[in-house]
Amino acid sequence: MIESCLYRKLSHYVDIDDDSWDILARLEDAEESYSASAVVREIGTSADELFVVKSGWFYSFVLLPDGRRQIVSIRHPGDVVGFADIAYENACDTLVAASDGVLCPFPRKHLQRVFTDAPRVAALLFTLAVRDQVLLTDLLKATGRMSAREKLAYFLLELDARLRITNPDKTSFRLPLNQTEIGDTIGLTNVYVSKSLVALEQQGLVSRKDGDITILAPDVMKAMCDFQDRHSQMDVGWFPGAEDDPHVGSKP
Template sequence: MISSTDAVAKKLKCYIDLNQSEWSALGKLPQKIIEMEPGREIVHEGQRKHSAFLLLDGWVSSYKLLPDGTRQIIDFQIPGDFLGLRSLLLRTSDHSFEAVTKVKIAEVPAKNIFAAFEQAPRLAIAVLWAASRDEAMVVEHLINIGRRSAIARTAHFLLELGTRLRLIGVGSDKGYPCPLSQYLLADALGLSAIHVNRVLRQLREQKLLTFQRKKVEFHNLDALIELAEFQTAYLDQDEPIMK
């Protein structure tokens, strides 16, 4: 059963103040808990009849592979995020999920989700909020790649990750632990690894942030936010909307 103190609960609490029966329905979602090593594929693009998953611990990347073998990372999932929820309705996964670190995931079959939603309609609304928020982040990432400069998109992406992590009690406005390599960042930002290295050096030299030894440190948060034109409204995590 999912504890009310874990990352999933913390994330959903941002939207709705669930009652005891709704917490109970949430706890009954998983069929089993699975641990996977870094680099293991969780779901592959085109896979049918798969379960959704709740990420309980670790980091995951969601991505699409192009015919020439190049990869576009859509986003990184952190504890509290759902994996493959949309594909339960579409029936076929339109992208892949891979463990970035060692992960612990809870397998959630479609029948469990539908039963929980029937028992607790407000839980369904909270999960819909989580899915809508994920879609809003993808839209922002599209703007990042299409319109922002390399340095602004990198700053924006790292600020967004920090904001998401603080929601589940990880890190602070001073920084956060981050297991991502420059190659992973490059595939997420639509840049080469060499370009990412150059941009991170610029941010460090401008005394805005440092990303090294698997940690992002903010040195001048206000200036970084101004550079990235970062606004948190699309993350919609200021306070619960439903009591």
């Protein structure tokens, strides 16, 4: 049961005793498969479960009445999805599959048992939710105050940093998002995403080859957008029962 969907994600950051893991493992339902662009749950519908991404990319977005779209988070394997809806009865955004993928649902009402019986896990979930919040402020900084090229630099660096958690040595990555989706994430049109990507390429900052992206000058790009890696480190020193491992950073 230690092979639950959450295990690989959470054990990256913190040691959790077997009893707590037992609780988590028993809470996970059977997994669900989705094909690319399938809608997992629509905005406004009942949101009574969290999901753990087992494979594939997902993202969630909100729409304005006239069709303008804002993508608010992109989710990768190991991510926990749906924190934003815990405070409300109905989903605050629409969740779709960006590629084929598999989710493990986790009924929201089971969180009760996590909070009463596994405080260390509850604290970790809390921390993950709060980390999402920091990522949102980074994205807000980009959409609110950056030029198109700076936005793209941020967008690519953020994806790169996230993917390095599981693949520290990958120098390039495949982007299963089209340019309209990229634009809807950082507040641009698909047309200007294209033009700005070409510009970044001509500056020698990135290169593209059959849909794969390589970041050629990470330092220049990080300076462009004041980038900060939120993934390689998290502070779990305040966790219950954590006196002996005050700060757990990246993968050992």
